[in-house]
Amino acid sequence: MVRNIIKVRNLKVSYGDRTVLDSVNISVKDGEIYTILGKSGSGKTTLMRSILMLEKSTGIIEVMGVDLNKANNDDKDLIKKSYGVMFQAASLFTSLTVGENVAVPLKEGANIDNNIIFDIVRFKLSLVGLDENVFNLYPYELSGGMRKKAALARALVLDPKIIFLDEPTSGLDPVSADDFDKTISELNKLLGITVVMITHDLDSFFGISNRACVIRDKKVLAEGTPYDIMHQDDKWLKNLFFGNRGRKFTQWNQR
Amino acid sequence: MRLESKGKKVRLFGNLTYKVIKEFDRYAKKETFNEIDLSGAELLDTSFIIYLLKTNKKLAVSEKQKQLIDIVKKNLKDRPIKIKKTGFFYDIGFLTISKLKHLYHFLVFLGEVFIKGLDLILKPKRLRFKMIAKDIELMGFNAIPILATISFLIGAVIAYHGAIRLKQFGANIFVVDLVSVSVLRELGPLIVAILLAGRSSSSYTTQIGIMKITEEIDVIKTMGIEPFDVLVFPKIVSMLISVPLLIILADISGVLGGIIVAKLSLGVTLRDFILRLHHAIDIKTFLAGILKAPAFAFLIATIGSFEGFMTQKNVESIGESVTDSVVNSIFAVIIADAIFSILFRWLGI
Known part of the structure; x- marks a missing residue:
């Protein structure tokens, strides 16, 4: 069971x-x-x-x-x-790029070298099916669907249960x-x-x-x-x- | 995380997550080994796998872990993407250009206000009287208590400082000239302008900035309404009405402060004060102050609205716009005041 x-x-x-x-x-x-x-x-x-x-x-x-x-x-x-959470409005931090958005939980949670964080973030973006080019874009430059995917990547970054x-x-x-x-x-x-x-x-x-x-x-x-x-x-x-x-x-x- | 080292092989146990990357990295930099055995790990997360893959060491894994590693490998790209880095001189140049651009946009905005304003004068029915009234209440009427207090105190403080010197010459009565001329000509209008630059222009900027972020301005446009009619002109008109009235209030309240201090510390009675007031000031003194009102009002309203329209679609930008709005409108008001001083001297007012 x-x-x-x-x-x-x-x-x-x-x-x-x-x-x-x-x-x-x-x-x-x-x-x-x-x-x-x-x-x-x-x-x-x-x-x-x-x-x-x-x-x-x-x-x-x-x-x-x-x-x-x-x-x-x-x-x-x-x-x-x-937990990983994705709210209805995606709620990405508007003043951070997509890459920085996804990296937030990692930077808060542990002391990890930037280039490893970088690789982890790129992996998560690829996992949710986002192109790498979005890494340096700001949330308002994305379409609604991409914003949701970015929010999903952020929710997934710590491998939530x-x-x-x-x-x-x-x-x-x-x-x-x-x-x-x-x-x-x-x-x-x-x-x-x-x-x-x-x-x-x-x-x-x-x-x-x-x-x-x-x-x-x-x-x-x-x-x-x-x-x-x-x-x-x-x-x-x-x-x-x-x-x-x-x-x-x-x-x-x-x- | 636990470690077991056997020759060139390292066995890892426990929770292998993003939290222990740093810890293991420190160990890996110290020791030499070429194989890592993960099969004893309870928990393995993708972050740790990414780190391990980057170390280029041989991995011994269980069947289940291999699946996870394959997923990671499939999605991991080798080609690095570039992150833009800028130098010191680039930053200075960038900042200068962006400030100049900002000024350019402001001039464009002023042009727009002028042309659309002419349009509005031809069709005055488009003016939103309700909005103007509401704005006068919020920005003019509600500012009365704080403004009256500040100008009263300023008037009192000037009289008090003057009193010490004037007493030495026995020229007590000239405290009237001191207070009334300085308050009416200079301080009254300036206090009103600075207070409203902080109070109103910041509020205008926030309102328009947030409307821009939530795309409300686009909604207004698609409804066939001219955004300036709703967002800019009511504010300008409301300021043009409020500022002169508030200046009169500041004048009265400032002189009142002078009257009370004159009585208390110099023994100048109310009757003497009023009699002297007729000699000290005339209509020109009052006009020299009140004539600045339209310019101040216009600057506060346009800078406040302009910074709102310049807001970008992110939260941080709102903060920047409001700062810009307050700093620039206070700066503009003081520059304008200086220009008026020179102008009035030429004209002999």
């Missing part, structure tokens, strides 16, 4: 009086691609942010056996070092999105990285994710394989999968 790398139990997050998430339970297994689905504003990003320790929450969030709500700062730092991706394919054309999915799936297979991603993109959902959960009305509506999720009896899910945009996946269902 594969162990749970992330285990969330009875998670509750509220902003003042407003509860955003209530008694959420999810389990992410080691080495899988796990998708968080849900309507806009359903609390998907909040769930991810709680696991990333950016949000105050109550309940149990266990990552690699450490309960984040009880852990001391040293343990939390260790967990943070094993888990990478979190917030809508990795949003704003990309279908070809780039496919390309991006392929990259994620390859990294998952090659390096054994666990991937947790938020997406609305049904191609990513059916194409690469192993398991998923659906957040609905502050709670987890369902958790399981894409096939399980698809056959849930829920109006929003039905609209998602069998509405205009989802139609083509009914074929997938029949396969």
